[in-house]
Amino acid sequence: MRQRSLIAITAALAAGALTLTACGSRGGDKGSDSGKGGTTVTIGVDAPLTGDLSALGLGIKNSADLAAKTANKKNYVKGVTFKIEARDDQAQPSAGQQNATALVADKNVLGVVGPLNSSVAESMQKVFDDAKLVEVSPANTGPSLTQGPDWRTKKVRTYKSYFRTATTDAIQGPFAAQYLYNDAKKKKVFVIDDKKTYGAGLAGTFTDEFKKLGGQIVGTEHINPDAKDFSAIATEVKKSGADVVYYGGEYPQAGPLSKQIKAAGSKIPLVGGDGIYDPTFIKLAGADSTGDLATSVGAPVESLPSAKQFVADYKAAGYKDEYAAYGGYSYDSAWAIIEAVKKVVDDNGGKLPSDARAKVTAAMQNVSFDGVTGKVSFDEFGDATNKQLTVYAVKNGAWAAEKSGTYTG
């Protein structure tokens, strides 16, 4: 009997090892098609493709894929065919870093779109920077990613290879505070965050601005991102007498949190950043979420004339998942890489130079084009120069744009 179980375990281990090798060897047969005429340039994508945040992640992947396909169809960069290599980071910094290492090892990768989470970006930045591989995030909003850990007092760019098309929390949090205090006339706020880089950062910048305006913080709480039971916190919110709740975090927790706050008897809106601006939030929060607010980067994609083409192409391409909150930004991120590659190829007489990665990274700084979300270009820190934001409200079971504007300090 003992013998048999030993055999069973060995067999299981062997099967497991084989599977792993199979995964690993997938990179080996790449670039085989680069021999016949054109060059293949791979654009890496890193996003959560599974798990809670997969709705956002799959939108990022598909939109980047659409950009690559569009460039190929138009033959935008002569002699270069773009393809996507998407990796799943499960919203985990550790997985993100492994993906970064794998993408760096693949010599065909000249740029990476992603990640979604600021905390994942922190783990990837150095790996990419050491390899001089350019990274353009469609969704990271943590200010320290571009402006260094002391961004409040002294802005210093830490990684020259990191860019983003999204606006930062340094703008998004205060923008929400101004809207709540000046437009919605809310004076007492209960601030909750999930302690992650994104959530805590957003809650921090919001709190500072709200206090500066003269508002009152009647309570703070930190939730556990793995939890679904927020009844204890909901009871505290009710006790505090707040007239609004600000949540720094993402929709998988924000939905149930909003629902449970209302169920506990506080009929007050929950307000969050772009992390809760997703249809799933409304699905999770239920009918009581009407009146909840979210800020998101840029003007609503659907309202921009430049985005009509994107929305139509996305539908035509027949992707199974929605482009979600970051679709337009992901397309623009991928397109920025394509533009940079084009510049490098054009400058080198129609061929990729041997130090293509460093050249592409350098070219990215001066990229400027009219993208899905408006004018795309980067400032000296690698941040998007487009600083527009929009407040959305839940109305009739969907997000509706409430007010667009630019934050001006």
Next chain:
Amino acid sequence: MNELPQQLVNGLLLGSMYGLVAIGYTMVYGIVQLINFAHGEIFMTGAFGALTVYVYILPDGTSMWVALPLMLIGAVIVSVLVAVGAERFAYRPLRTAPRLAPLITAIGLSLALQQAVWAWYPEAKSARTFPQIPGGPFHIGSVTIQTGDIFLLAAAPISMAVLAYFVMKTRTGRGMQATAQDPDTAKLMGVNTDRIIVVAFALGAAFAAVGGVAYGLKYGQIDFRMGFILGLKAFTAAVLGGIGNIYGAMIGGVVLGIAETLATAYISDIPGMDKFGSQTWADVWAFVLLILVLLFRPQGLLGERVADRA
């Protein structure tokens, strides 16, 4: 407003759910000394079974009062099938293997079940909404109870009563007690231990299924990962209450639930402790409680001191 009664009720509800799942850990452990780490996933598949009945089998717009019993039946069927299948194909072949082999199998099975639901259940890649019982919340004094929680408040004690009757009064139940005490002697006395083990898995799964439905009704959503953390908490509850003791599982669950809730609500009010309050620390305080209980009562709250059979 005094919020303590409300927080106690919040904790009681959370704890009852831990308790329902903990029963499965404790019964299986009591009989085969296996920590079935896939039990959290059995809880999860039960919730998805109930959802399947509501969304894909019943016609649209069926009243919740009609649907709920059928959903419960669907949940129990799915959970029991998964648990019995796991017992037959994953654990029984390893029954005489060293203790660690089935433990690793359980962890593997847990991951496999999660991924299977993720891959094959329609739209299960993100959370799916679960039907809700209509009707507003009930107010008793300063305490608010949601309609979805009524189910849990009723299901937990009823389930416990049924289980107690089954284990104490029926022939199979006494067979279970005998197998738990000494499987070899029980076999000699004519107890079909293989069958008893299957019954233990099936019963545990049925309670997990009830817990799964309660989870869906309470939070309005289920996802493929819902069983993992809850399974760990339920296992903790089983150890806290005394693993192997079915009443201990429920008591442990309730104590754990209330401890977590009170830690979230009150620790930060203690001067100088504001950094250690909030929900992220609640788990830490719950485990501090577990360690304290185990220091003074290594067998758990209601556990009996038994000789180690390893």
